[in-house]
Amino acid sequence: MEKLAADVLAGSQRALARAISVVENNDEGAAVLLASLFPRTGRAETIGITGPPGSGKSTLVDKMIALYRRAGKRVGVLAVDPTSPFTGGAILGDRVRMFTQVQGDGVFVRSMASRGHLGGLSRSCPEAIQILDAAGFDIVLVETVGIGQDEVEVARFADATVVVLVPGLGDDMQIMKAGIMEIGDVFALNKSDRPDAGKVERDFMNAIELLERPDGWRPPLIKTVALKIETVGELINAIATYGTFAREHGILEKKRRDLVVHSLRQMLSEEIQERAFQKMGQQRLAAVVDSVLRREAHPRMLAADLAREIMG
Amino acid sequence: MEKLAADVLAGSQRALARAISVVENNDEGAAVLLASLFPRTGRAETIGITGPPGSGKSTLVDKMIALYRRAGKRVGVLAVDPTSPFTGGAILGDRVRMFTQVQGDGVFVRSMASRGHLGGLSRSCPEAIQILDAAGFDIVLVETVGIGQDEVEVARFADATVVVLVPGLGDDMQIMKAGIMEIGDVFALNKSDRPDAGKVERDFMNAIELLERPDGWRPPLIKTVALKIETVGELINAIATYGTFAREHGILEKKRRDLVVHSLRQMLSEEIQERAFQKMGQQRLAAVVDSVLRREAHPRMLAADLAREIMG
Numbered sequence: 001m002e003k004l005a006a007d008v009l010a011g012s013q014r015a016l017a018r019a020i021s022v023v024e025n026n027d028e029g030a031a032v033l034l035a036s037l038f039p040r041t042g043r044a045e046t047i048g049i050t051g052p053p054g055s056g057k058s059t060l061v062d063k064m065i066a067l068y069r070r071a072g073k074r075v076g077v078l079a080v081d082p083t084s085p086f087t088g089g090a091i092l093g094d095r096v097r098m099f100t101q102v103q104g105d106g107v108f109v110r111s112m113a114s115r116g117h118l119g120g121l122s123r124s125c126p127e128a129i130q131i132l133d134a135a136g137f138d139i140v141l142v143e144t145v146g147i148g149q150d151e152v153e154v155a156r157f158a159d160a161t162v163v164v165l166v167p168g169l170g171d172d173m174q175i176m177k178a179g180i181m182e183i184g185d186v187f188a189l190n191k192s193d194r195p196d197a198g199k200v201e202r203d204f205m206n207a208i209e210l211l212e213r214p215d216g217w218r219p220p221l222i223k224t225v226a227l228k229i230e231t232v233g234e235l236i237n238a239i240a241t242y243g244t245f246a247r248e249h250g251i252l253e254k255k256r257r258d259l260v261v262h263s264l265r266q267m268l269s270e271e272i273q274e275r276a277f278q279k280m281g282q283q284r285l286a287a288v289v290d291s292v293l294r295r296e297a298h299p300r301m302l303a304a305d306l307a308r309e310i311m312g
Numbered sequence: 313m314e315k316l317a318a319d320v321l322a323g324s325q326r327a328l329a330r331a332i333s334v335v336e337n338n339d340e341g342a343a344v345l346l347a348s349l350f351p352r353t354g355r356a357e358t359i360g361i362t363g364p365p366g367s368g369k370s371t372l373v374d375k376m377i378a379l380y381r382r383a384g385k386r387v388g389v390l391a392v393d394p395t396s397p398f399t400g401g402a403i404l405g406d407r408v409r410m411f412t413q414v415q416g417d418g419v420f421v422r423s424m425a426s427r428g429h430l431g432g433l434s435r436s437c438p439e440a441i442q443i444l445d446a447a448g449f450d451i452v453l454v455e456t457v458g459i460g461q462d463e464v465e466v467a468r469f470a471d472a473t474v475v476v477l478v479p480g481l482g483d484d485m486q487i488m489k490a491g492i493m494e495i496g497d498v499f500a501l502n503k504s505d506r507p508d509a510g511k512v513e514r515d516f517m518n519a520i521e522l523l524e525r526p527d528g529w530r531p532p533l534i535k536t537v538a539l540k541i542e543t544v545g546e547l548i549n550a551i552a553t554y555g556t557f558a559r560e561h562g563i564l565e566k567k568r569r570d571l572v573v574h575s576l577r578q579m580l581s582e583e584i585q586e587r588a589f590q591k592m593g594q595q596r597l598a599a600v601v602d603s604v605l606r607r608e609a610h611p612r613m614l615a616a617d618l619a620r621e622i623m624g
């Protein structure tokens with residue numbers, strides 16, 4: 001793993017891909033690998049990009065990559081796919097193929113499944129970001145689809161979160177926005193050349209009016225058309241402006257601290273859970289399950305009893 | 313709490329509403345309440361209904377309620393709302409108002425937030441189902457929006473899961489279906505009188521062709537139009553057919569057993585986590601977080617050390 005870590009630091013794309021797989025699959029040595037790379041992290045800027053399916057996020061990300069490259073920045077992209085709940089595999093794997101045309105020359109793209117691994121996205125994604133950070137990428141873009149748990153997670157570990165809106169997704173989708181209004185540091189109204197873009201803009205303005213962020217930031221709405229590269233440039237500028245604000249107002253520092261607390265809590269509880277179930281054993285678990293199925297005892301009561309027994 | 317439990321069993325709608333709040337907020341006495349009601353559970357049939365925003369789920373559910381009532385069945389409805397990640401509150405609260413016209417006379421409707429509570433939906437929703445079950449509801453409908461973690465959870469604790477598809481949601485949405493293909497026991501193609509319904513049907517047939525369920529069930533696609541009540545009747549018949557299949561092939565039994573194992577694991581790990589963090593203390597946690605922020609140690613290493621220390 002020290003060799004792999006050295007290869008990642010030396011800039012090998014193959015080593016990078018392997019290192020992320022090690023972390024994603026939680027292979028043996030993942031902790032050692034991460035520990036080796038950890039001192040070299042802390043320089044990358046992480047940007048989350050989220051929005052409903054059909055909002056043109058991928059094309060937008062493609063143009064963002066081009067602009068960041070033009071500015072001499074190395075860009076890592078993590079495309080988070082909804083996971084099939086049964087197979088644990090990513091279901092939008094073809095997005096990676098879409099991005100691969102830009103791969104190489106300072107760009108690295110990787111698809112990640114949102115679930116099915118120990119700790120899910122909330123463990124593997126920040127760790128993949130750490131690896132890209134250590135490998136010297138200046139910008140790490142994390143793209144997610146839809147609205148749900150994944151988006152909340154991404155907002156937690158991205159330095160800035162861009163929410164992509166789009167005209168014509170219907171009223172239900174407009175309501176959904178209420179949930180992501182609070183996640184976005186910068187909003188992109190994509191496909192803004194469509195005639196019905198004005199309605200989304202008005203809805204946004206009404207919604208943002210009601211939003212009171214405790215940190216005092218007022219998220220802007222940038223009208224983008226992916227094929228008009230200057231509009232994507234405005235989006236990138238808005239992200240940078242937020243970045244400066246977040247650094248100057250202690251928001252970034254607080255966010256990174258909160259993330260560490262969150263990660264630690266999660267990892268610690270996984271470790272403890274693992275040990276607890278080992279202590280309990282399969283036979284004991286089966287007997288307890290049987291007593292619940294016979295409705296002799298409610299799971300809550302049993303859980304409390306067992307915890308007391310295990311932890312002392 | 314024994315009084316509340318008795319009132320729930322006696323059929324008081326007010327007691328029912330309060331009991332679900334007690335569980336949702338995890339108020340003191342929640343465990344006692346659930347333990348009192350638990351022996352009276354096990355008769356209700358739980359049906360999950362999920363699908364993208366704009367698919368007309370709510371109207372469909374409305375008609376299903378009417379048909380179940382016509383058959384003399386008492387119906388409880390849990391409408392799971394996406395939760396605002398910041399406030400922890402439900403963002404689609406007006407859906408409850410929509411349903412309230414049918415409330416009373418053997419129908420009870422309740423909105424639930426998907427997150428923001430201890431253990432989230434995966435704890436509070438099965439417990440709310442238990443309360444409705446004990447109160448004598450024959451059918452418990454659990455409605456969720458979108459695709460994501462919530463849907464996977466609902467599929468876990470519903471006896472049968474209905475996935476609602478709809479024409480015209482674009483290609484990205486069609487891809488999303490791949491994730492829910494494996495969740496649905498019965499599919500409803502709603503708004504099936506639209507001209508583009510044929511495409512969704514063909515896509516479904518292609519997708520179902522590839523799906524190999526280990527339990528041997530082949531999920532049917534029922535074409536519904538919410539205003540044509542006979543089509544909703546066909547949907548209800550298909551759900552009943554699956555129910556018989558699931559009982560006869562041991563699927564239901566396995567599902568309920570798996571749910572108990574899952575619930576127990578989750579509750580036990582919550583209990584243990586709580587105790588572990590108490591043992592560690594705030595000061596110790598702050599010191600550990602600082603060492604991570606200084607990049608002296610990776611969270612993984614620290615978590616393992618702390619778990620060893622706490623658990624012995």
